[in-house]
Amino acid sequence: MTYCVGLCLNHGMVFMSDTRTNAGVDNISTFKKMSTWDIPGERSITIMSAGNLATTQAVISILEERSKEVADRDPDILSAKSMFQVATLVGRTLKEVIAANAQAGQRADSAFNATLLVGGQVGDGEMRLFLIYPEGNFIEAGADTPFFQIGETKYGRPIILRAYEPDMSFEEAIKLLLVSFDSTIKANLSVSPPLDVHVYRKDSLKTGRTFRINADDPYFQTISNGWGVALREAFTRLPDFSFDDH
Amino acid sequence: MTYCVGLCLNHGMVFMSDTRTNAGVDNISTFKKMSTWDIPGERSITIMSAGNLATTQAVISILEERSKEVADRDPDILSAKSMFQVATLVGRTLKEVIAANAQAGQRADSAFNATLLVGGQVGDGEMRLFLIYPEGNFIEAGADTPFFQIGETKYGRPIILRAYEPDMSFEEAIKLLLVSFDSTIKANLSVSPPLDVHVYRKDSLKTGRTFRINADDPYFQTISNGWGVALREAFTRLPDFSFDDH
Structure with a gap:
């Protein structure tokens, strides 16, 4: 499974994702589930993924390749005119990858499913956070629901x-x-x-602080032990x- | 869904279950999911259920009817010689009810599934707590895992x-x-x-304090608000x- 959270704050957004992937319980690996793109001064986009790893890696690779080919940039997430367009594009890419895999002939196409969180800011638009379903459609966070979780969401929700x-x-x-994690x-x-972790500061329009917290990180240890106490x-x-x- | 917990303590057991049942989100009702039986001085048995309500009510009714017909008491949960035998009997009854419903012709028999918690004490045996699967087999709580949850278990587990x-x-x-609830x-x-709630005191061999906590119970309110703070x-x-x- 996976656990990712995107949190909207008044002055920015915080994204956090774990790195465990597993096929059953005995084939476990570490993979990054967070990707960031930016054009400094113009846009910052973060995507986190839960679900079938082949699907999510394919989606990220396709988005990545498209964003590098300037000639082929239309449509890509670095030229889309708004976060809504970015989300639409990511949703369409996700749906296509799932459909392409399912076509090849597995009984249940749910096995190829994945869910994505897409957050960021483009130009003079607002910061926006979307949860994208395997069907390619999506919902947006707002004042009433200012955060989204994907993956193993229940333990850390309360x-x-x-x-x-x-x-x-x-x-x-x-x-x-x-x-919560x-x-x-x-x-x-x-x-x-x-x-x-990626910390995006509102209106900065560039990738903010990104870093990795390991199991033996002293602060994480403090929180983990301190929270139990x-x-x-x-x-x-x-x-x-x-x-x-x- | 449902949430039930059975907790083993050194000096007894505590059982707690909610009462909401739902088919989808718009057909919600209140049903008791906890049943207790005892022969004072001889045994106390508590069963809590999660899953298909028709299945769990049928299981409880069958166990109930069998326990009332003295002539027909063999095998029933009031004459079984140990908690292990009680669990075996309950598991067999559950499996039979699910099989009988599934036979009548639904594509996925998982829709009839249910999971039960069975706890109590018989004669000079130990207190024991079992989690019974739809297949009729079961696992037992022990020192390493002294509690079982069924239903919507994740939020309240940490x-x-x-x-x-x-x-x-x-x-x-x-x-x-x-x-946790x-x-x-x-x-x-x-x-x-x-x-x-049912509170069973070790070696009492009778149904202990049983009571219901309503949403407006002052203590529950204190906990609910106080825990947030x-x-x-x-x-x-x-x-x-x-x-x-x-």
Whole structure:
């Protein structure tokens, strides 16, 4: 499986993805699931992927190749005029790759399925974040739903629902995502560090800080251990149930 | 969906189940998913169910009818000589009900599937907790895995993994389960109060305290609100991420 989150903040976006891929439980590998493109001063685009690795790598490679061939740039994600056009293009590419694989003859084409998060900013447009389905259509994050998760989403969802604030600093947002990822990693073998991070600052129109957090990263260790302790303390401070009232 | 947890403690067991059933998102109802049987001084048995409601109600009705017909009591869960035999009997009944429904002709028999938790104590045997699969086979909780969840298990799993202690009091265990249920309820429409609870005291060999916790229960409200506040406080106290180290 996989776990990726894209988080919209008032002053930017934070993207985080794990790197574990597995076929069953015994064929596990490390692959980057986050790709970034930019034309400094003009656009920044981040894509994260969950699902069939052959599908997602093909989609990224196609997008990558198209963006390099200047003559062949129309349509590509570096020339699309808006984030909506970028999402449309990525969705179409995803749908085509899945269809091409399914054609070759597997009973269930769900095996080729993948889901993508596409976020960024183009020109004087707003920052936008899309979740793209295998069918190529997509939904957009907004004030009511300011983040998207793909992959193994459930374990790490409650803490984001409770602690997210749109005006969090990048530092707080990364902490929040690390708590969410740590809960997922502790409960599910198919999600694992290293974790890739991209922090996009609103209106910067270029790829921001990108870095990788390894399992032995001291801060990640602090969060992982500290969160367990903090949870137990928080739990202890809540009043115990009383049979007298029930 | 559904969410049920059976928790083994040193001095007893705590069972908790929600009551929401749904077919799609618009046909939602309230059904009890927990059943208890006892012969005071001799045995106590609790069954919780997740999955197709027609299947689980049929299983419970068959077990119930058999246990009432004294002449027909062999084999039934009130005469089985051990919890292992109880689990075997329940598993066989579940498998038969699923097979009988599937025979009638639906393409995917998975639609009739259900999973059960069976816990309790018989005679001078130990307390035991089993998770029974639709195939009728089962696994047993032990010191390494002292609790089972069925249904919508993921949202509420991290807190149990972090805060469970085998020597918790019943009051602490109920608090833990309410936190786990609250996280699930907040994230998933298919799980909802009222919540049914059964607290079995080790070696009591009779049904213990059973009660229902409604959405407006003051203690449940305290936990639900208090946990949100406590989580945010715990989160705030963790050190923020620093870009300087990455």
